[in-house]
Amino acid sequence: MQPLPLKSPSGVSIIPVAVEHATALASLVQSNIEHLQVYLPAVADLYSVETALEHLCRAVECASKGETFEWHLFVEGVLCGSVRIKDIDRSDRKAKIGYFIGHQFAGRGIASSAVSTVLEFCFGSLKLNRIELRCASENVRSRRVAERLGFLHEGTLRQGECLNGVFVDQNIYGLLTKDFEASRHYPMFW
Structure with missing residues (x-):
């Protein structure tokens, strides 16, 4: 089964990644590189069109x-x-599951x-029964998204991830x- 294009109730277009997104992805990463280097260094590496294109081909x-x-997230045509x-x-x-959002679109x-x-x-x-989400314990915004969507905190892996040469709890x-x-059955408040 291939991923399908999706549309959120709030109007976010959720489009399966495509090689045509390479320039927009590199631009988004460039404008968010400092934040991405802290929590998602592998994504931060997609700052050039070439590396973005390689990633998208693999994806x-x-x-x-x-x-x-x-999927890439688009609001009013902007990645x-x-x-x-x-x-x-x-x-x-x-x-x-994992995700990132550009700082200019946060909140x-x-x-x-x-x-x-x-x-x-x-x-x-997909008929899945369980989705797991992991994030650095210090990544407050990502933790809030998880909790807002009903994910339950199941534990902390001590030094479970190496970010930029430093082991952090996950x-x-x-x-x-x-x-x-x-x-x-209950309304979610964004």
Whole structure:
């Protein structure tokens, strides 16, 4: 199954990554490089059109095999972030989710709205039962998105991630189908 274009209720266009996005992706990374270097150094490496293009080619290939699905987030035609589903395990019906949003778009509910829409795809079309989210314990904004969407904090991996040569604690969050379905009965506030 290929990732589908999605649209969030708030109007975020959630488009499967394509090689045509390379210039826009490199530009977004360049304008957010300082923040990305702190929490997502691998994404920060996509600052040139060439490296962005290489990444997008790999992402498209992985999607064709059903290994990883990645979407770019567009608001009014402008690329503002990304959501990725990886480590898809169809037998145990679980996967991991990650996301980033450009600092100039933060605080507008774009990440929460887009991730919620991708979760609908995961629990619906992909028929997954569990989505795991990991983030550095110091990444307050990412933790807030997880908690706002109903993810439960399941623990902390002490020094679970090496960021820029420094080991940092990593929070683990989990969301089950039943949790997601229950949260849909209550309005979410972005």
